[in-house]
Amino acid sequence: MIKRLIRKVLGLGAKPSKVQRVPVARHHIQRTHISAAALRTCEVLQAEGYSAYVVGGAVRDLLLGVTPKDYDVATDARPEQVKPLFRRALLIGRRFRIVHVVIGQETIEVSTFRADDTQGAEKDAHGRVLRDNVFGTQEQDARRRDFSVNALYYDPNTEEVIDFHGGLADLKKRTLRMIGAAETRYREDPVRMLRAVRLAAKLGLRIDASTRAPIRKLAGLLENVPPARLFDEMLKLLMSGHANACLQQLRAEGLSEGVLPLLDVILEQPLGERFVTLALAQTDERIKTDRPVSPAFLFAALLWHEVLAASKAREARDERPIPALEAAMDEVLDTQCEKLAITRKLTATMREVWGMQPRFEQRTGQRPWRLLESPRFRMAYDFLALRAASGEVPETLEAWWRSFQFADLDTQKAMLVPDTGPRKRRRRRKKPSAAPTAGTTE
Numbered sequence: 001m002i003k004r005l006i007r008k009v010l011g012l013g014a015k016p017s018k019v020q021r022v023p024v025a026r027h028h029i030q031r032t033h034i035s036a037a038a039l040r041t042c043e044v045l046q047a048e049g050y051s052a053y054v055v056g057g058a059v060r061d062l063l064l065g066v067t068p069k070d071y072d073v074a075t076d077a078r079p080e081q082v083k084p085l086f087r088r089a090l091l092i093g094r095r096f097r098i099v100h101v102v103i104g105q106e107t108i109e110v111s112t113f114r115a116d117d118t119q120g121a122e123k124d125a126h127g128r129v130l131r132d133n134v135f136g137t138q139e140q141d142a143r144r145r146d147f148s149v150n151a152l153y154y155d156p157n158t159e160e161v162i163d164f165h166g167g168l169a170d171l172k173k174r175t176l177r178m179i180g181a182a183e184t185r186y187r188e189d190p191v192r193m194l195r196a197v198r199l200a201a202k203l204g205l206r207i208d209a210s211t212r213a214p215i216r217k218l219a220g221l222l223e224n225v226p227p228a229r230l231f232d233e234m235l236k237l238l239m240s241g242h243a244n245a246c247l248q249q250l251r252a253e254g255l256s257e258g259v260l261p262l263l264d265v266i267l268e269q270p271l272g273e274r275f276v277t278l279a280l281a282q283t284d285e286r287i288k289t290d291r292p293v294s295p296a297f298l299f300a301a302l303l304w305h306e307v308l309a310a311s312k313a314r315e316a317r318d319e320r321p322i323p324a325l326e327a328a329m330d331e332v333l334d335t336q337c338e339k340l341a342i343t344r345k346l347t348a349t350m351r352e353v354w355g356m357q358p359r360f361e362q363r364t365g366q367r368p369w370r371l372l373e374s375p376r377f378r379m380a381y382d383f384l385a386l387r388a389a390s391g392e393v394p395e396t397l398e399a400w401w402r403s404f405q406f407a408d409l410d411t412q413k414a415m416l417v418p419d420t421g422p423r424k425r426r427r428r429r430k431k432p433s434a435a436p437t438a439g440t441t442e
């Protein structure tokens with residue numbers, strides 16, 4: 001008992017891990033492949049006598065020959081000791097207090113080694129760790145990371161990789177393995193289940209059997225994760241460049257049904273399956289070829305058929321098309337945002353893109369030019385193109401807009417659809433204030 005207490009106080013934990021210091025000749029990470037800002041951050045900290053390492057996903061990706069998306073640095077300096085060493089640095093975070101160091105265009109996340117004393121940490125009823133700001137040793141910091149391949153530290157000074165949990169060997173075997181008892185680690189933070197699936201799909205790793213086994217049983221714990229965190233993780237998953245692969249794997253691991261309304265929509269919905277598959281494939285392709293992707297566009301696409309279905313249900317109850325569409329948007333976004341906090345900025349853009357769709361059907365008078373002037377025209381047109389490609393609206397409608405937007409004024413005028421249709425005049429007589437149709441031509 002006393003021995004255990006002493007070990008704990010000294011930060012020795014239950015089982016000391018076999019640390020390996022691997023020289024550059026064996027790991028082959030080239031300094032020149034590492035972000036200058038990350039190197040500079042480590043250099044400044046080390047010059048002050050602190051230890052500092054590039055850590056986590058960046059080291060893993062460099063070892064796999066993948067360009068890291070972002071860089072994390074781990075240090076024994078406290079956040080308040082880190083901040084004054086850099087001209088542009090911000091203290092952020094509540095669950096984890098970290099420093100964002102901004103150098104040039106890059107932001108490096110600098111975190112202080114954390115203790116893995118999860119027994120002492122504040123938790124919810126299911127074992128989820130609520131706050132985790134106890135600082136510790138590098139060894140403890142390694143143990144509280146999620147997967148062995150994410151617990152590798154690169155020292156830019158010695159160019160060694162420090163490996164506490166056999167991450168290098170796992171990478172060689174292309175295996176994703178949880179550090180410690182997988183079930184406990186998922187309970188501490190259920191988002192790790194989504195991370196396992198995302199990283200495995202993105203990097204082509206196999207999830208180790210004991211890491212994989214508890215996921216199906218624990219999937220429901222995702223319910224207790226704050227919606228803002230789930231949103232961040234879903235966004236990472238959808239923007240990983242491997243969204244389709246990730247989603248297939250989520251389904252295979254039992255992480256789809258009933259866990260998140262968004263996943264139900266994406267995976268279980270036969271209605272818009274072709275549309276959603278196309279949207280995801282397009283996103284994956286754009287990310288792989290380094291073209292920009294708009295999260296608002298993607299979320300709008302994922303939820304479009306929900307909005308359509310809700311809007312049609314309202315029209316069937318005699319609501320007019322435009323108000324029906326508006327109400328359907330509210331309905332769908334309310335349901336989604338309960339579990340997944342899609343940011344306001346995003347939902348505003350999604351509404352614009354959705355709301356503009358019926359306007360593509362109006363090709364008379366001044367209306368097409370007014371639509372062209374909208375700042376969201378490009379995104380809304382791309383959305384229309386996706387609808388056409390999935391067979392929801394005629395290809396001819398998309399082709400018309402593809403030509404119209406680049407045509408000269410005379411050609412545009414000649415393209416307009418005559419405004420004298422008898423159908424429209426009849427409708428005007430019946431309902432003088434009727435709004436334009438929101439229905440999609442099918």
Ligand code: ATP
Pocket residue numbers: 055056057058069070072144145146147150151189191192195236
């Ligand atoms: P990517 O940046 O490609 O999404 P990553 O592994 O770098 O993957 P980050 O969110 O950038 O993911 O996290 C950086 C590091 O922090 C991870 O490599 C891991 O060591 C640690 N980490 C992140 N999230 C968790 C978590 N939920 N539990 C334990 N450790 C985590």
Ligand code: MG
Pocket residue numbers: 056057058069070071072
């Ligand atoms: Mg990262």
